[in-house]
Amino acid sequence: MxxxxxxxxxxxxxxxxxxxxxxxxxxxxxxxxxxxxxxxxxxxxxxxxxxxxxxxxxxxxxxxxxxxxxxxxxxxxxxxxxxxxxxxxxxxxxxxxxxxxxxxxxxxxxxxxxxxxxxxxxxxxxxxxxxxxxxxxxxxxxxxxxxxSHFADNAMGRLLSLKDSPDPVFVAAHDPEVAFSFSCLRDHAEVSEKIIRERSKHFYATYQLASTWPMKYSEYVQSVGQVLGKTIKVQQMPCEEVVDMYCSLVFGAKKEVDQRFKDGPERLLLYYNKRGIVGSPSVLEWLLGRPGTTPAQLAASLLS
Ligand SMILES: NC(=O)c1ccc[n+]([C@@H]2O[C@H](COP(=O)([O-])OP(=O)(O)OC[C@H]3O[C@@H](n4cnc5c(N)ncnc54)[C@H](OP(=O)(O)O)[C@@H]3O)[C@@H](O)[C@H]2O)c1
CATH class of the missing domain: 3.40.50.720 (NAD(P)-binding Rossmann-like Domain)
Structure with missing residues (x-):
């Protein structure tokens, strides 16, 4: 059954x-x-x-x-x-x-x-x-x-929308020189499927799931730019504007957002402007039997 x-x-x-x-x-x-x-x-x-x-x-x-x-x-x-x-x-x-x-x-x-x-x-x-x-x-x-980790998919739509721009500019939500290990939603889904299907083998396990080694946000942007055949200029959005943008994306565009909900994105952006979240992609590679998907591979597959 x-x-x-x-x-x-x-x-x-x-x-x-x-x-x-x-x-x-x-x-x-x-x-x-x-x-x-x-x-x-x-x-x-x-x-x-x-x-x-x-x-x-x-x-x-x-x-x-x-x-x-x-x-x-x-x-x-x-x-x-x-x-x-x-x-x-x-x-x-x-x-x-x-x-x-x-x-x-x-x-x-x-x-x-x-x-x-x-x-x-x-x-x-x-x-x-x-x-x-x-x-x-x-x-x-x-x-x-x-x-x-931080999903490479998050900004991918905005990056791919630059494909026909003669002078592409990506407005980063935080300091582009800070490095992150990126995750990819499809890798995360594949690991989840495996764990659900294999079940007992994964009891009591905690898996760090990054798809890439640490890379600067600017490198992430340029790696997608290479797939588009473009050099993308990177600018940084002021922190307060990003908080408002995140709040309207997560909690709804028209809503007045309670400070208790705003505290999360405010702290996240303060942190991301100084430190990234980094980890090893080896656990994901071990689980899937293949390396994690790079942002460039993700971009190429979304374009094809
Ligand atoms: N974004 C990243 O890079 C990243 C990385 C690692 C972990 N995470 C974590 O991933 C989690 C979110 O998962 P996701 O990215 O798949 O979701 P998501 O795309 O951000 O969508 C938000 C989800 O939250 C639901 N939701 C909103 N308010 C709710 C409430 N009061 N009670 C129950 N559900 C509510 C929404 O349901 P409705 O559509 O029905 O409103 C929707 O399914 C967060 O805990 C986040 O910290 C995110």
Whole structure:
């Protein structure tokens, strides 16, 4: 019988790459896709007609119990820059523990897509994930923690839109001379699929998941420029403007954003202007049996 797999933030970037890899295998899995907004409820219901798409509040413990009811696998992603992200994670872990204790429970795996270096306490969105990781490690659940880095996909649309520009200029959100190890959504999805399918081999593992060695943001931009056959000029946007841009992208263009939600992007940009997030791509290479996707390869594949 098909096993039920639950995804939170099912409309987000990560799930948009993970779910299609598993959805094509209906005899193996049934899907419960958890969304927050009415618009995502509608779009996912039409995109995945065989899935159960539900709108639930991760802040409500009873609703978290409904989310994990009869689940075999829970794949938890927390919402971007949400001040209650840690509590959402605790609620989902508590609900999964209760589920695992039911007679004839099927629950066998809790996967948490966290972030590279959750121990960076200067970053609120990392520190909130550190607390979830701690809570999960101390729970009786069989878990796997995935730690993706800054996604190369984030700025790829803006970069590729320069392909017909005679004098391309990329406006960077932070200091372009700071280095990052980039992740790639499709690599992250492929690792997630492998972990879901192989399951027990990955119990109690925490995987640092970068697709590249550290590279300066300017090198990332130029590597995509080479694919476009262009030299791209890089300018830097003022920090306050980037915070507003991030807030409108994440929380909605027209909304007045509560300071508790703004704190995350403000701290992130202060940090990214001085330090990047770096890690080794070797773990991802070991898991996938191939090197991670470079930004240039990602750009080339999106253009083809
Ligand atoms: N961006 C990066 O480079 C990066 C790198 C590593 C880790 N991360 C982490 O990835 C996570 C986000 O995943 P993503 O990038 O796949 O998502 P995303 O593309 O940023 O989309 C945001 C998701 O959050 C959901 N959401 C918004 N408010 C919510 C709430 N109050 N309760 C429950 N869900 C809510 C949205 O659902 P609706 O559509 O229904 O509103 C949507 O699915 C964050 O925790 C972030 O820190 C990001």
């Amino acid at each position: 098909a096993e039920l797999i639950v995804f939170t933030c099912a409309s987000g970037k990560q799930c948009s790459h993970i779910i299609p890899l598993l959805y094509r295998d209906p005899p193996l899995f049934k899907f419960r896709l958890v969304v927050h907004s009415e618009s995502s409820l509608k779009s996912l219901s039409s995109q995945y007609p065989d899935a159960e798409v539900v709108r639930r509040n991760l802040g409500n413990p009873e609703e978290c119990s409904e989310i994990v009811d009869c689940a075999a696998i829970v794949y938890f992603i927390g919402p971007t820059f949400h001040p209650h992200e840690a509590q959402f994670g605790f609620n989902m872990i508590d609900a999964s523990v209760r589920e695992s204790r039911k007679p004839n429970s099927k629950l066998s795996h809790f996967i948490f897509s966290s972030v590279l270096h959750p121990e960076i306490t200067k970053l609120l969105n990392h520190d909130r994930k550190r607390q979830i990781e701690e809570y999960l490690c101390e729970s009786p659940l069989k878990y796997t923690i995935l730690q993706p």
